[in-house]
Amino acid sequence: MYRFEPDEIDAERADHQALLQGTKGDDRDAKRVGNLGEIAFERFCREYLPAEMWTWMNEEAIRRCNPESFSKYDFEVFGFEVDVKTSRDISAFTPEALAENDDEDDIIVMVWHRDNEDALILLGWEWVDTITTKIEMEEKYTGETPAKLEPIAASPMNELIDLGPNTAHLNQMPENPFSPGDRVKKKEGHRGDPAVVIEVLPPETEASIYGNTMEEEAVNVAFPDHLDGGPGDWETIHEAKLASYCDDQDIKLYTYKHSNLEFAEE
Structure with a gap:
């Protein structure tokens, strides 16, 4: 079991x-x-x-x-x-x-x-x-x-x-430390408001940036000024529903390697 x-x-x-x-x-x-x-x-x-x-x-x-x-x-x-x-x-x-x-x-x-x-x-x-x-x-x-x-x-x-094929014990759990709702910023050269983590993509997802496939785990983030443009107060929405909210309201998401991000101070 x-x-x-x-x-x-x-x-x-x-x-x-x-x-x-x-x-x-x-x-x-x-x-x-x-x-x-x-x-x-x-x-x-x-x-x-x-x-x-x-x-x-x-x-x-x-x-x-x-x-x-x-x-x-x-x-x-x-x-x-x-x-x-x-x-x-x-x-x-x-x-x-x-x-x-x-x-x-x-x-x-x-x-x-x-x-x-x-x-x-x-x-x-x-x-x-x-x-x-x-x-x-x-x-x-x-x-x-x-x-x-x-x-x-x-x-x-x-x-x-x-x-399936004979394989050793596998553990493909995400390695990145982020969860929906976390405030994050780029590790270097960040200016402006922190972004908000919207989705943590499965490790095997072949995310891409500018046509180049990522070799690391990725997260989708949105920026507060875009979220503020939605019809509701996004800060009152449960973190689990942020992806649904952005999808419904066609709010632009940006994909980053998790290793290029760090937690932002609240």
Whole structure:
């Protein structure tokens, strides 16, 4: 199993993205939990799988709190289509529930959201073909369901690594120290107001400046005079929503290598 505790930025983005999806009440909470499940699996991939071997279809949508993409699956891992199923009730992971609307995917990852801690446990994964086969067996079986058919015998998360090339333990977490909302300035020759960090881009993002691809991690920043030109008081907006605000209002962002920036004094 793999445990993940979302930070404040992750939690706020998951909730606001659910709101922008147009969900309300229990549906909004279910969507929020689903978003957190995807964030948790992305963190697992970042720690254990080669970055070039997986893609998160909703990465930009959640980072910018926009409605998710209409991809039929959440991730592509080693060329397999992966759907992440997250539930607050572990007993909800029945074969029928898991296979519903996902019979064309290759793999389902099961994530349990623990309400008391707002933490997530990646319980394991299973091939969709295995799940559908189990459903077919249950439909053919008459009488009381044998105990061996009741639970989903999920494969451990670490076995997902075996589907790809043989690699050592990886940890591709961002190295830069910045978070959305931080005030930063260039290390040398800075004049004027500090910039505001809007987005911390994933380490593998091929950001570019003036047509040249960066070889280091990048952040997107905005300058206060541009933010002041928006319709709202940007300083009252939660840091997790700044990317959404700038995207909605078409506020210009500037990309910098994180190594060229330092924290500015408040």
